[in-house]
Amino acid sequence: MTYRKSKIENRKTVVILGAGAWGTALANLAWVNGHEVRLWSRNSSQTLAAVLQDAADIVLSAISMKGVRDVALLVKSCPLSPEIIFVTATKGLDPQTTYTPSQTWQTEFPHHSVVVLSGPNLSQEIEQELPAACVVASKNFAAAHQVQLVFSSSRFRVYTSPDPIGVELGGTVKNVMAIAAGVCDGLHLGTNAKAALVTRALTEMVRIGQVLGSKTETFYGLSGLGDLLATCNSPLSRNYQVGYQLASGKRLTEILNTLPGTAEGVNTCRVLMQISQQQNITIPITEQVYRLLESEVTPQQALDELMLRDMKPEYNQ
Numbered sequence: 117m118t119y120r121k122s123k124i125e126n127r128k129t130v131v132i133l134g135a136g137a138w139g140t141a142l143a144n145l146a147w148v149n150g151h152e153v154r155l156w157s158r159n160s161s162q163t164l165a166a167v168l169q170d171a172a173d174i175v176l177s178a179i180s181m182k183g184v185r186d187v188a189l190l191v192k193s194c195p196l197s198p199e200i201i202f203v204t205a206t207k208g209l210d211p212q213t214t215y216t217p218s219q220t221w222q223t224e225f226p227h228h229s230v231v232v233l234s235g236p237n238l239s240q241e242i243e244q245e246l247p248a249a250c251v252v253a254s255k256n257f258a259a260a261h262q263v264q265l266v267f268s269s270s271r272f273r274v275y276t277s278p279d280p281i282g283v284e285l286g287g288t289v290k291n292v293m294a295i296a297a298g299v300c301d302g303l304h305l306g307t308n309a310k311a312a313l314v315t316r317a318l319t320e321m322v323r324i325g326q327v328l329g330s331k332t333e334t335f336y337g338l339s340g341l342g343d344l345l346a347t348c349n350s351p352l353s354r355n356y357q358v359g360y361q362l363a364s365g366k367r368l369t370e371i372l373n374t375l376p377g378t379a380e381g382v383n384t385c386r387v388l389m390q391i392s393q394q395q396n397i398t399i400p401i402t403e404q405v406y407r408l409l410e411s412e413v414t415p416q417q418a419l420d421e422l423m424l425r426d427m428k429p430e431y432n433q
């Protein structure tokens with residue numbers, strides 16, 4: 117009931133960039149709350165400038181990582197209200213700059229608030245109106261709270277966070293771990309192996325996050341552990357599907373040609389390898405996923421490499 121009241125009193129104009137699975141699901145969430153929603157994609161008949169005119173309040177990007185920088189530059193070329201809040205829902209890393217999507221948006225729009233939206237949110241379940249929760253994170257609490265009000269409902273619970281990079285890295289790095297989890301299940305390695313993999317995956321995510329300036333506790337929340345659990349355990353996840361099919365011996369190109377939508381973990385894995393070399397971060401699971409994607413190892417060899425690493429205490433590199 118509270119949400120209905122706020123919708124009537126505080127109706128926002130929300131422009132969603134990207135009409136794929138996630139952009140469409142988010143558009144529906146804002147629309148059922150009574151907001152004006154304009155959905156734009158590169159295939160739209162309307163120009164972006166026309167969609168952005170008349171003072172949009174929120175511009176949310178659910179573009180795949182490979183299109184984020186181009187679309188941000190296109191938005192920059194349009195007349196914009198200085199009050200617009202940018203929200204990014206992309207889970208990826210830019211291969212040229214190694215920036216997260218929010219860093220890319222903030223670089224292009226330094227005077228606007230940027231909010232990250234992330235969590236365990238398989239779009240097909242959201243479209244079926246099943247309950248879910250997510251986090252909206254920003255250095256500007258007021259901006260995050262506005263986005264929280266726009267998307268919150270009895271079937272979508274939205275929390276705020278002051279750690280945008282941590283929230284974003286959780287959603288981004290777990291895609292690589294979901295590929296590993298798909299391999300684990302595809303090889304029928306059992307519940308013990310899966311529990312070990314997901315637990316060590318979280319350790320690896322925390323380690324990456326600490327070097328890149330995130331708060332450790334963020335990784336134990338919805339956008340970290342939550343999204344890791346959802347994606348590593350669901351055949352709905354495209355990243356999990358990539359791993360599962362790799363385990364059956366299929367080649368990556370063949371898998372990607374038939375995959376429904378984007379598996380960001382493939383690109384993210386390559387960018388994380390760059391970052392780990394520059395920053396000297398130990399990322400054994402990511403490294404084995406990378407070698408598997410590059411056909412340098414078989415799934416069985418990747419498993420052996422992980423199992424036979426140097427012996428060490430649990431809470432150490």
Ligand SMILES: NC(=O)C1=CN([C@@H]2O[C@H](COP(=O)(O)OP(=O)(O)OC[C@H]3O[C@@H](n4cnc5c(N)ncnc54)[C@H](O)[C@@H]3O)[C@@H](O)[C@H]2O)C=CC1
Pocket residue numbers: 133134135136137138139157158159178179180181182183184186187205206207208237238239240376377378380
């Ligand atoms: N589908 C899901 O369950 C969820 C997806 N995400 C993230 O949201 C992002 C989008 O995912 P989906 O909607 O599932 O993917 P999708 O493949 O269904 O849609 C991608 C959208 O990006 C646009 N796009 C792709 N390349 C582009 C380019 N070069 N220039 C301009 N536009 C381009 C496409 O036209 C399309 O509108 C990904 O980063 C994904 O990790 C996040 C949470 C849930």
Ligand SMILES: O=C(CO)COP(=O)(O)O
Pocket residue numbers: 207235236237238239287291294343346347352353354355356378379380
């Ligand atoms: O990020 C997601 C769920 O939170 C979607 O996962 P996939 O991109 O692997 O389908």
